[in-house]
Amino acid sequence: MEDHLSIQEREISGVAILDITGRIDAATSALIEGELGKKIDAGVTTLILNMKDLSYISSSGLRVILAALKRVKTGGGIIALADLQPGPGEVFKMTGFDRLFPISSSVEQAVEKLKP
Amino acid sequence: MAAYQIDLEDTITAVSQLAQFLSEIIEKESISFEVENAMQLSAEEAVVNIITHGYKGNSGMIEVKCDIADGLATLTICDEAPYFNPLTLPPADVEAGIDDRRIGGLGVHLIRSLMDEVRYKQTDSGNCLIMQKALSS
Numbered sequence: 147m148e149d150h151l152s153i154q155e156r157e158i159s160g161v162a163i164l165d166i167t168g169r170i171d172a173a174t175s176a177l178i179e180g181e182l183g184k185k186i187d188a189g190v191t192t193l194i195l196n197m198k199d200l201s202y203i204s205s206s207g208l209r210v211i212l213a214a215l216k217r218v219k220t221g222g223g224i225i226a227l228a229d230l231q232p233g234p235g236e237v238f239k240m241t242g243f244d245r246l247f248p249i250s251s252s253v254e255q256a257v258e259k260l261k262p
Numbered sequence: 263m264a265a266y267q268i269d270l271e272d273t274i275t276a277v278s279q280l281a282q283f284l285s286e287i288i289e290k291e292s293i294s295f296e297v298e299n300a301m302q303l304s305a306e307e308a309v310v311n312i313i314t315h316g317y318k319g320n321s322g323m324i325e326v327k328c329d330i331a332d333g334l335a336t337l338t339i340c341d342e343a344p345y346f347n348p349l350t351l352p353p354a355d356v357e358a359g360i361d362d363r364r365i366g367g368l369g370v371h372l373i374r375s376l377m378d379e380v381r382y383k384q385t386d387s388g389n390c391l392i393m394q395k396a397l398s399s
Contacts (some may be wrong), residue, residue, distance in 0.1 A: 151383070153362075169281070171277055171281065171306055172310045173275075173277040173278045173281075173307060174275045177266070202299070202302060202303075204303055204306045204307060204310075204369075204372075205307055205310075205368040205369045205372060206306075206310065208368055209368075212363060213320075215361065217362065219360065231300075232295070233295070233299040236299065237303065237372065240372065240375045241354075241356050241368050241372070241374070242356035242357055242358070245359050246359070246363070253380060
C-alpha cells in the first residue's frame with residue numbers, strides 16, 4: 147500500500163505545478179496544507195495539482211485544497227487539477243468539488259489553459 | 263466468512279493503522295478497487311469524526327471490525343464517546359458554489375454516498391456505526 151504522501155514541485159511555461167504521489171488522508175493532509183501554504187505565501191496564485199499518482203483522497207484532503215482555492219481566488223488566482231484517477235475522481239464528483247475546480251486530463255492541457 | 267478486528271487507541275496513529283489494517287484485508291480477500299475505495303474512505307471518515315468530535319482530540323478506544331461474508335463487506339466502528347448519531351446530520355450541500363462552501367462536514371456525506379447501508383446503534387458504553395457494501399458493486 148502506498149501509505150504516505152510525497153509532493154514535488156516544478157514549473158512549465160511559468161505555471162507552478164505540484165506533483166502529488168500517494169494518499170491524502172487525515173494523517174498526511176498537513177503535508178500538502180504546508181506545501182500549498184508556502185506557495186501561496188510566496189505569492190503564487192495559479193497552481194496545477196498533478197494527481198496522476200494520487201491514489202486516495204478523503205475529506206481531510208478536500209478541506210485543505212478548498213481552503214487553498216479560497217485563498218488564491220481572493221487574489222484572482224486559480225488552482226487546477228490534472229489527471230485525476232478513478233478513486234479520487236469519484237470523491238470529487240460525489241462532493242461536487244468537480245464543479246469548484248477546473249479539471250484537465252493532463253498537466254500539459256492544464257498548462258495550456260493557464261499559462262500567462 | 264472472515265472476521266477481522268483492530269483496536270485503535272492512539273489517536274495520532276489511528277488513521278494510518280486503520281489504512282494498513284484495511285489494505286491487508288483487501289489484499290487477502292481480493293476485494294475490487296471500487297469496494298476498497300468505499301471501505302477505506304468510509305472507515306477513515308467515521309474514525310476521524312470520532313477522534314475530532316467524539317473524543318475532541320483526546321485519546322479513547324475505537325474498535326473497528328470488518329466482516330466479509332455473504333457477498334458483503336461490513337464495517338462496524340464502535341467508540342466510548344458521548345452518544346451522538348451522525349446520521350441525524352442534515353445532508354451536506356454539495357451543490358453550493360465556492361463562496362458558500364463550508365470547509366469540512368463532508369465525511370458523513372461520503373459515507374452515505376459510498377456505502378449501500380449505514381446504521382447507527384447506541385451501546386451501553388458509546389456508539390456504533392455499521393456500514394455495509396456489496397462486494398459485487
